[in-house]
Amino acid sequence: MIKKIKDTFKKIYWRTKFLMFESLNKDWKVVAYTIFPFARKKNFRINLLINKGIIKHKKNEDFIEYKDLRFYCGKHVPIADFMGIFLSNNKYIYNNFINNSAFRLEGPYEEGGVKLKIGDIVIDAGSNLGFFAILAGEKIGTNGKVFAFEPVKKTSEILNKNISYNNLLNIKVIENALGDKESELNFAINEDILGCSSNVLREGKNKIEKVKQITLDNFVEDNDLEKIDFIKADIEGMERNLIKGAEKTIKRFKPNLSICIYHLPDDPEVIEKLILDYVPEYNIKKTKQKIFAWV
Incomplete structure (x- = not known):
């Protein structure tokens, strides 16, 4: 019970912080998705990427397509991992999801002087x-x-x-x-x-x-x-x-x-x-x- 109460207050904190400091420059749909979990639609992020033409994915398929790549995912599409790894350079994705304290997505694996190079x-x-x-x-x-x-x-x-x-x-x-x-x-x-x-x-x-x-x-x-x-x-x-x-x-x-x-x-x-x-x-x-x- 105590853990549930702590988790609830933690969520309230993150959403309040988001509303006060971060929401002004973000897509209103993402703001609503962030603040009101009860209003969240299943597969919101996947559908958003589909509607923006970033990925292709059909409801009954177990894979997503991105550019010329295909990723089989099984029952659950780990879309947060995909966004952090492949879409960090996309301004919309970075601003609305990666630079969003409520989601705390991992972001890219290349940062600072850590870069992948030919022949690595x-x-x-x-x-x-x-x-x-x-x-x-x-x-x-x-x-x-x-x-x-x-x-x-x-x-x-x-x-x-x-x-x-x-x-x-x-x-x-x-x-x-x-x-x-x-x-x-x-x-x-x-x-x-x-x-x-x-x-x-x-x-x-x-x-x-x-x-x-x-x-x-x-x-x-x-x-x-x-x-x-x-x-x-x-x-x-x-x-x-x-x-x-x-x-x-x-x-x-x-x-x-x-x-x-x-x-x-x-x-x-x-x-x-x-x-x-x-x-x-x-x-x-x-x-x-x-x-x-x-x-």
């Missing part, structure tokens, strides 16, 4: 359905490589389907979790929202799936990789463990880092300290959702 070797930890992997695969060209880590079986099947359909031969799916040691984990699987699957066992009737965890240091050594240029991580609170298991890799290659820091309350401080302990010369930029590091 990329680690995508928590690849999910492959939005970032496919964006990276297009940007780095045929001489680059994306290693897309996705340990959840059903999610990795859709990920492989997306990679195959979009004909990107420079992406390889690795069906392991990344952490601080070699072990086997029990993952709680959210079959409705696949990207929320985690090794944190929450209350409820979660399906449990055993997955193999490896370290990035061992992966780099086992595959004789001569460089790592970019590490992206969104792994539901396991980011700090990934970094601990990538100490040698980070110290040796000093890759660009784009790491989510919103899953655990002390993520911003803990993850920044880990990064700077390994490579003190890293430049750091933090947003509400991510930390970016580059040399």
Whole structure:
């Protein structure tokens, strides 16, 4: 009961702040959607993108189309992730959704000096359905490589389907979790929202799936990789463990880092300290959702 009351007041705070400081320059439909949850229509954001001609999606289809790309999504279209990764440069989307404290969308994985470049070797930890992997695969060209880590079986099947359909031969799916040691984990699987699957066992009737965890240091050594240029991580609170298991890799290659820091309350401080302990010369930029590091 106390938690519900706190959550309610939290929502009231964000919506009041939005109304007072942010709503003037935003689309009135988005303002109404933000402030009045009871008036929200299902798939509002998807329908908005369809009406603006940004994506194509039919009601009974399990995929969306964007430009010449197609993304299979299963039951639930993670439209917020898609918007943050692909549409951050769209002024309308940025102003109304990404720059909107009520939504707190993640935004892009490139910020400051953290940029994808031709020929990069990329680690995508928590690849999910492959939005970032496919964006990276297009940007780095045929001489680059994306290693897309996705340990959840059903999610990795859709990920492989997306990679195959979009004909990107420079992406390889690795069906392991990344952490601080070699072990086997029990993952709680959210079959409705696949990207929320985690090794944190929450209350409820979660399906449990055993997955193999490896370290990035061992992966780099086992595959004789001569460089790592970019590490992206969104792994539901396991980011700090990934970094601990990538100490040698980070110290040796000093890759660009784009790491989510919103899953655990002390993520911003803990993850920044880990990064700077390994490579003190890293430049750091933090947003509400991510930390970016580059040399």
